[in-house]
Amino acid sequence: MTDFSTRVGRINDLLCSVNLLQWDARVTMPSGGAATRGQQIATLKGLAREMILDPALRDAAEATLLDAATEADRRAAQAVLDARDYHAAIPARLLQAQTEQGAPAGKAWAEARRTADFALFRPYLEEAVDLAREQAEALGYADHPYDAMADLYEPGETAASLASLFDTLRAGILPLLDTVRGRPAPRRDFLFRTFDVATQQRVCHGFAETMGYDFNRGRLDTTVHPFEVSMTRNDVRITSRWRPDYLPMAIFGTLHETGHALYEQGVDPAFTRGVHATDLRLLYAVGGTSFGMHESQSRLIENHVGRSAAFWDRHFATLRDAFPDQLGDVTVEEWLAAIRHAQPGLTRVESDELTYDLHIMLRVRIEMALMDGSLKAADVPEAWNTAMREDLGLEVPDDGAGCLQDVHWSSGYFGSFPTYTVGNVTAAMLFAQIRADQTVGPALDRADYGPLRAALADRVWRHGRSRTRAEMTGGPTDPAAYLAHLGDRYA
Amino acid sequence: MTDFSTRVGRINDLLCSVNLLQWDARVTMPSGGAATRGQQIATLKGLAREMILDPALRDAAEATLLDAATEADRRAAQAVLDARDYHAAIPARLLQAQTEQGAPAGKAWAEARRTADFALFRPYLEEAVDLAREQAEALGYADHPYDAMADLYEPGETAASLASLFDTLRAGILPLLDTVRGRPAPRRDFLFRTFDVATQQRVCHGFAETMGYDFNRGRLDTTVHPFEVSMTRNDVRITSRWRPDYLPMAIFGTLHETGHALYEQGVDPAFTRGVHATDLRLLYAVGGTSFGMHESQSRLIENHVGRSAAFWDRHFATLRDAFPDQLGDVTVEEWLAAIRHAQPGLTRVESDELTYDLHIMLRVRIEMALMDGSLKAADVPEAWNTAMREDLGLEVPDDGAGCLQDVHWSSGYFGSFPTYTVGNVTAAMLFAQIRADQTVGPALDRADYGPLRAALADRVWRHGRSRTRAEMTGGPTDPAAYLAHLGDRYA
Numbered sequence: 001m002t003d004f005s006t007r008v009g010r011i012n013d014l015l016c017s018v019n020l021l022q023w024d025a026r027v028t029m030p031s032g033g034a035a036t037r038g039q040q041i042a043t044l045k046g047l048a049r050e051m052i053l054d055p056a057l058r059d060a061a062e063a064t065l066l067d068a069a070t071e072a073d074r075r076a077a078q079a080v081l082d083a084r085d086y087h088a089a090i091p092a093r094l095l096q097a098q099t100e101q102g103a104p105a106g107k108a109w110a111e112a113r114r115t116a117d118f119a120l121f122r123p124y125l126e127e128a129v130d131l132a133r134e135q136a137e138a139l140g141y142a143d144h145p146y147d148a149m150a151d152l153y154e155p156g157e158t159a160a161s162l163a164s165l166f167d168t169l170r171a172g173i174l175p176l177l178d179t180v181r182g183r184p185a186p187r188r189d190f191l192f193r194t195f196d197v198a199t200q201q202r203v204c205h206g207f208a209e210t211m212g213y214d215f216n217r218g219r220l221d222t223t224v225h226p227f228e229v230s231m232t233r234n235d236v237r238i239t240s241r242w243r244p245d246y247l248p249m250a251i252f253g254t255l256h257e258t259g260h261a262l263y264e265q266g267v268d269p270a271f272t273r274g275v276h277a278t279d280l281r282l283l284y285a286v287g288g289t290s291f292g293m294h295e296s297q298s299r300l301i302e303n304h305v306g307r308s309a310a311f312w313d314r315h316f317a318t319l320r321d322a323f324p325d326q327l328g329d330v331t332v333e334e335w336l337a338a339i340r341h342a343q344p345g346l347t348r349v350e351s352d353e354l355t356y357d358l359h360i361m362l363r364v365r366i367e368m369a370l371m372d373g374s375l376k377a378a379d380v381p382e383a384w385n386t387a388m389r390e391d392l393g394l395e396v397p398d399d400g401a402g403c404l405q406d407v408h409w410s411s412g413y414f415g416s417f418p419t420y421t422v423g424n425v426t427a428a429m430l431f432a433q434i435r436a437d438q439t440v441g442p443a444l445d446r447a448d449y450g451p452l453r454a455a456l457a458d459r460v461w462r463h464g465r466s467r468t469r470a471e472m473t474g475g476p477t478d479p480a481a482y483l484a485h486l487g488d489r490y491a
Numbered sequence: 492m493t494d495f496s497t498r499v500g501r502i503n504d505l506l507c508s509v510n511l512l513q514w515d516a517r518v519t520m521p522s523g524g525a526a527t528r529g530q531q532i533a534t535l536k537g538l539a540r541e542m543i544l545d546p547a548l549r550d551a552a553e554a555t556l557l558d559a560a561t562e563a564d565r566r567a568a569q570a571v572l573d574a575r576d577y578h579a580a581i582p583a584r585l586l587q588a589q590t591e592q593g594a595p596a597g598k599a600w601a602e603a604r605r606t607a608d609f610a611l612f613r614p615y616l617e618e619a620v621d622l623a624r625e626q627a628e629a630l631g632y633a634d635h636p637y638d639a640m641a642d643l644y645e646p647g648e649t650a651a652s653l654a655s656l657f658d659t660l661r662a663g664i665l666p667l668l669d670t671v672r673g674r675p676a677p678r679r680d681f682l683f684r685t686f687d688v689a690t691q692q693r694v695c696h697g698f699a700e701t702m703g704y705d706f707n708r709g710r711l712d713t714t715v716h717p718f719e720v721s722m723t724r725n726d727v728r729i730t731s732r733w734r735p736d737y738l739p740m741a742i743f744g745t746l747h748e749t750g751h752a753l754y755e756q757g758v759d760p761a762f763t764r765g766v767h768a769t770d771l772r773l774l775y776a777v778g779g780t781s782f783g784m785h786e787s788q789s790r791l792i793e794n795h796v797g798r799s800a801a802f803w804d805r806h807f808a809t810l811r812d813a814f815p816d817q818l819g820d821v822t823v824e825e826w827l828a829a830i831r832h833a834q835p836g837l838t839r840v841e842s843d844e845l846t847y848d849l850h851i852m853l854r855v856r857i858e859m860a861l862m863d864g865s866l867k868a869a870d871v872p873e874a875w876n877t878a879m880r881e882d883l884g885l886e887v888p889d890d891g892a893g894c895l896q897d898v899h900w901s902s903g904y905f906g907s908f909p910t911y912t913v914g915n916v917t918a919a920m921l922f923a924q925i926r927a928d929q930t931v932g933p934a935l936d937r938a939d940y941g942p943l944r945a946a947l948a949d950r951v952w953r954h955g956r957s958r959t960r961a962e963m964t965g966g967p968t969d970p971a972a973y974l975a976h977l978g979d980r981y982a
Contacts, residue, residue, distance in 0.1 A: 009530075009534070010534050010537075010538070013530060013531045013534035013535065014534065014535070014538070016527075016531060017508055017512060017531055017535060020511060020512060020515060021508060021511060024511060024515065028519060028710070029722075029726060030706065030707055030708055030709055030710050030725075030726055030728075031707055032705070032707045032708035032709075032725040032726060033708065033722060033723065033725045033726030034725075035725065036507075036722070036723035036725050036726065037722070037726070039500075039504060040504045040507060040508055040722075040723075043500070043501050043504035043505065044504065044505070044508060046501075047501070047505075047538065214523070215521065216521055216522055216523045217521055217523035217524065218521055218523075219519070219521050231520075231524060231527070231528070231531075232524065232527035232531075234521075234523040234524045234525075234526065234527050235520060235521055235523060235524030235527065235528070237521075
């Protein structure tokens, strides 16, 4: 057990160091450092992989499995063996091909997007699909090659389970969207006034603290694409962005990353570097028990709390004090209507709570079809544009604003998109259960978030990766609570 | 050769990642991250040590030694074998003891310094001396145990060579100090006015650029103790500090670290991660070919350039424009006299160019005597106070302002102090040689630093660790040029 613990701890230290190398590359590194930084990250990841594949680790994990004092220890050992199986299954040649494809594919994608010329990216997309299919074959799957990819990010979900989930959601969301379309749009002019960036930063820092983010174990920086990353539970950093001409970007971006950060900061301190299952969360460079569970925490804070009437009844005065010239003529009711307003748009990352999942679904449908061969890469633009027309009622003017908008496929990522929607669904499941509590519900009504945090910590955060998402939510992925939430908000 | 190169490159990537973990800990890390960061650094250093001790690396280095295409390659292989010998010589038990001593000794030292109570620190100093003596025995030495420690930081120097160097320097410096003491002090009131910190930062950023520091491959941050650290030649960072009530601190601190950074940024790009000797500079966590050579570059920029009349003839206007209220009544001659003024003080880090080496010498004399057993730890305060009286003419009020002022001994470092003086001497040797050049000299007179940089790059920077200090300066450590420089400035 000690040998096992030491070996896992060292792998974690390496992978958490990779997290810092990556945070630094995005936040503080001078531009000249890019080339050598990539090499450093590759070296540390390669060392971690060698340590995971070391037969002595397998022996230590197997001994722990036989001899585990607790269920958490047993799961830790099993997770290591699973990680080993994963890395052993991927041939070195495939790993090499995926690594080598990254930079040229990323460059071609950026150029294709800039010039809205899908043909430039098509050969790289074909190669990425081929590599993903090869990866799925290497990993194995029961029914559909997408099962292998979904399992990497969201254990327990399959192509079939996701298709069923999405069908139910789509059937619930499209009528709500029709309802919203039939209503006059609320007043929104004030969202687009000029907002001093330093004041935005100060206000968002305060909102993160209000939600319970511990700045002694974190920091808030500026990046083009906001993210959260952990070096350990003691050092969990978030970033946000500040548009001088559109205020909600900063507020909800910060609250979103704060939700991710609360999860990481809330892991049981005993798990920091022991043998507990949390130690293993980075074996796949994944935070929390799954991507979807992680996303559920960010969406819970962003949407269920951050877009609630109770939150703004209490905090709108703070915001108006910070921006008296911009928000002096706005009531809290107008503010709330504006930040909840739903309207179909072409771009996923700018979409609202109601239409977001439609963007996800069309991507996942395309990914599945690419992976089972029923769709050719060359036909992706047409499939994309058709779905945008049918689901969102929009014509795509060009592929730059359409199927080239996301970086994921150029990085070789297939299978992570569903976790956004799984996160939305899981957030609603958890929130409905927790707010039914006699203490939490009334506290939420007066914007007191201590009881909510205590409940989330108890049910989710502290367990790190030692429980599955289904164990934390009490059952399989069920969209009922999410559709009820959207119904409350948009019907 | 390829195997050798790959192995060395990986060790370098690990150790450069350690540099980032340390930079981050001092500049950006939230305070809560300290405990787990220490563990991460220990893991990465431990892995690097294992990789250095891997018999396969020894085999690859020996094959390269026999088969080297160039002298640089041969030296790289030899440096790896030397590093291996070093790490193999230190018993794991000693390494463990030194690691474990660090935190409690540091804590005891901080408390002892705060309360000026040497007795609190004495047992830790005794243990640190015992461990250093054990280390010297493990490494081996010809005449004096201090030889083994000096060789770690300044290859080629010994207790005897340093004693001889210091005797000559002391004999030259003490009369100059007498001369200075006999003169009226220059006007210095304006140094202590109130200087806006943001303006100091802007001005110092500009001076660093003027000296040639490339901000595309670097950045300037704020720390309590300024330092320079490299992640590779493409990412060389410096820090400085900004006292609102004393302007020279920021300017000369920044110029000092800029000198260190120019060395690192100036290494031949081919050395970035190949098999060249530079790759090995981090095997002992040492930058450049020696500590003294590194310090020579910082002192050259700080003192020979930064305190020169030519520099301020050209740049004092910039400074006065930045601080018109504070420096409007000051002439460039008054400024120059003030920033060169020498005056004995109790504190090494606040001492001037003329008295600095006297502070070093008294420390090195004590270190040598502790290591050969002729001085007991308990008698350090008396030895310190006697030297301060004899060399600097000062009474030490208490041990907090005396022998407890530096952190080095509590960290177990013995043998690095001489490199400060070696740096001063080497800077003067190099500067005298280079300024004799028909292009460089006249350029320096008009504060044009391109030719100086070209000469330093050619002679020192680009070679990284592939040449020794003596090869770069053309001979053994000779204090003549340094004494001549001090004479010019202070006689």
